Amino acid sequence: MSYFVTGATGFIGRHLVEELVDHREGEIFVLVRAGSLGRIQTLLRRWGSDRVVPVVGDLSSPGLGVDPDWVAEHAGSIEHFFHLAAIYDMTADDATNEAMNVGGTRHALELAEELGAGCFHQVSSVAAAGEYAGRFTEDMFAEGQHLPSPYHRTKYESERIVREEAEVPWRVYRPAIVVGHSETGAMDKVDGPYYFFPLMKLMRDSLPGWLPLVGVDLGDTNVVPVDYVAKAMDHLAHVPDLDGQAFHLVNPEPQPVVEMINAFCGAAGAPRFATPVDRRYAAPLALVPRRLRPLTVLNSLLKNPGVQSALDLVTSRFGVPAEVLGHTSFTAVFDSRATEKALAGSGIGVPDLESYARTLWGYWEEYLDDSVGRDADARATLKDKYVVITGASSGIGQVTALKVAQAGGIPVLVARGKDKLEETRADIELRGGKALVYPCDLSDLEAIDALCEQLTADLPSVDFVVNNAGRSIRRSLKLSHDRFHDFERTMQLNYFGAIRLVIGLIPAMRASGGGHVVNVSSIGVQTNPPRFSAYIASKAALDAWSNVVSSELIGEGITFTGIHMPLVRTPMIAPTKIYDKFPTISPAQAADLLIKAMVDRPHEINTMLGNAGAIAHTVAPKLAFRVLNMAYHVFPDSAAAKGATAEGGARESEQIMLARVFKGVHW
Structure with a gap:
């Protein structure tokens, strides 16, 4: 059994390869640009296995630009083709998202079909659900949902290509917001809640930790550590009879945004936020049409280009891109019952954020700040x-x-x-x-x-x-x-x-x-x-x-x-x-x-x-x-x-x- 992995030098990809090295047999071929061969050598030393073999190619080229002779030699031998190479960034522009997420998926699928891969594993995102309101199940996809950004649109489109055009069996994985490793804190870039860490650091250094701050209910979010995502993907990929399904790699219990922020503030030693009006006591809001509710109005304003330009003058000083502010919460609740059923008995689950928030903060402070x-x-x-x-x-x-x-x-x-x-x-x-x-x-x-x-x-x-x-x-x-x-x-x-x-x-x-x-x-x-x-x-x-x-x-x-x-x-x-x-x-x-x-x-x-x-x-x-x-x-x-x-x-x-x-x- 052999594997092919795109995006192996990326964040989730590195951890997935590590799981494959530790728990599976067979060669693991990883796509690498010619200019990144030096970087992959460092990772090869860390993985400590001669079963990981670099294959030179490029996401922007048809068939990923892999040498035809190599393709002919390995046709029929690749059981699992994992496609992770993509842009996972709300701030990336439309052209970059289109080229990497849509074009890259199409080219990866071409190569998988040429190789006759046993299964094409597409790493999508819960962003494919866009601004769907309500419970979004794993068998849902084209629900007419609004896709508010280039990132959302290209994640949806790349998943559509796999669903409608793949000539090989496929499985789709939709992670929530992926944060660092729950045991080591390892993270490769500032994304998601990490955008707000510099502001938390400033609060810690400027204000006493016991000072209560007034917050507002910003809705729910969903974060999962990368080790959970990598372990779950490895396990789900090897469970038989699951082809043609999507899996939500999410926390079954969504976290209120304020609770997530407070977990990291506590880890930093910064003051925490208290919400004077608990959502449990705001039942009358349920009678108000969703589009007129305060949180919906606030998010709409934050997504307005003019408002973003004005806000960016302030928020950029703290390292927070204004376009991120409108995507701090989810309108959908992601149902993960199929994933939980497939993971039953594996011991793989999402740890409580409070248990590893300090680990994430410490890694950011040491490596990413x-x-x-x-x-x-x-x-x-x-x-x-x-x-x-x-x-x-x-x-x-x-x-x-x-x-x-x-x-x-x-x-x-x-x-x-x-x-x-x-x-x-x-x-x-x-x-x-x-x-x-x-x-x-x-x-x-x-x-x-x-x-x-x-x-x-x-x-x-x-x-x-x-x-x-x-x-x-x-x-x-x-x-x-x-x-x-x-x-x-x-x-x-x-x-x-x-x-x-x-x-x-x-x-x-x-x-x-x-x-x-x-x-x-x-x-x-x-x-x-x-x-x-x-x-x-x-x-x-x-x-x-x-x-x-x-x-x-x-x-x-x-x-x-x-x-x-x-x-x-x-x-x-x-x-x-x-x-x-x-x-x-x-x-x-x-x-x-x-x-x-x-x-x-x-x-x-x-x-x-x-x-x-x-x-x-x-x-x-x-x-x-x-x-x-x-x-x-x-x-x-x-x-x-x-x-x-x-x-x-x-x-x-x-x-x-x-x-x-x-x-x-x-x-």
Whole structure:
């Protein structure tokens, strides 16, 4: 059994190929433009299978432009032909939609018929239902529905071509709005609800999370994660006797738009919206003709070209195309009973959005938020500059590398694990950037010396050094009497390793006319929370060293920034389970601070709470230590610190209260 897949480098296509590799046998031929052969090689390495074979062709050519000799050789051997290559974009123009969605489908069907494919699997969309009002079942298609945009029209037309013109068996799949992977958050572009994420980010950064905002009922929407879509398609394609049917890959329970927005606002830490009038209590609206209802009138206005042009002047500043606003909700309710019946017993289902909203938000914030790339100052500062980043295989360092590359810089990735560094480099290269990988154990001083020699020899300049790699230990002194190595380990990596790297790279910075060093320190240096004596002492030592040598090197153009970082949600804090319920900042928020440090080059970046803690220790040290002692008794030692399997203490409400009052402090 062999497969042919168009759109394999696209979002849904990549995940479908992964499902086929993991669960099916036989060769998987994937259509690739000649100019995309480099990109497919990266994906081939990720799929890790020699059964995936690129076939050069083009969606815009008859028969997809595949070599006739190849077609003759493989005729009769392709059991499943999946056609996913298309435009999935409400903002695309009419000509592009027509060429890709309609012309591409016709050409794919031509090739499938030449190959004598066992079944042609067309990936359509619920957009084919247009503005149908009411329940739209899977056996419905031509219902006289209004198709309000080029996207809707071409999705309908491409499905019609398959239904009416296919000479091979066919199946149609109609996904709802497809969002990222429910487990990894992986997404390849801004679409659907992602258009509103920059606005949510602005709300998070500008308003307190507890502030209630007034919203309005915007109707219902329907979103599904890409892993559900890929798994469902793979399963449905292999269930016998389903040819000639369409399948709604949707959430059986549509989500109110406001609930969806609030799920993402909650994940972002932004304020949520409350609707003062619940739809359950708005029964009189049912007596009003649909075309005169407030939501219908609002959507009609939003689809008006003149209104869109006026709105676009405002909404485009937040990355929201005005034409998207009129398509935030569905007039149809998509019945998926046939799909659910065919999936019964497979274990494949749509997860609740609340369960993976934070995962989607985190991925967008780390990989898709292009605010750094659009920032003129960031691009002017970082373009073509070499930025050495330690701890670049995960967390803050990894996200910083992605943002540096987005601004045109060249991140030099340093960490102990080469495989993870290579994954980060692949992510950067897939987005058109460039990165260099230098594995190094930064607790080994001789290895650091060798790294500095290599970097000096390989790089034309060393423009920035980001000391991000670090080790944190949370353990009280009473549990540390026989663990002096805790203090040695933190000093070795956080202090000696960091300054050894900087000292080794100073000649290269001096030779290129200067450079900037960013040290990721801790809010604990200002607030002195209990149980972190080993960790905070090492960070304080790095601060003190940097403060002294700054006066010696500033005349040579070499400067330092110390960031007293609040608590960040990274793998480093995972062993301390009480942190799971604490307010933290995300790795992307921390990376934004590092970018700010490189662009503005301040001597320090602090939080208001950190500054307040430093002032308290100066003005009223005895009171400050009394408060910290209270916290010492409220927060227990972690299970890891005790060598136990569970954390002690039953004062969770007090812990959470203190954590929220002193947001960002390491307890």
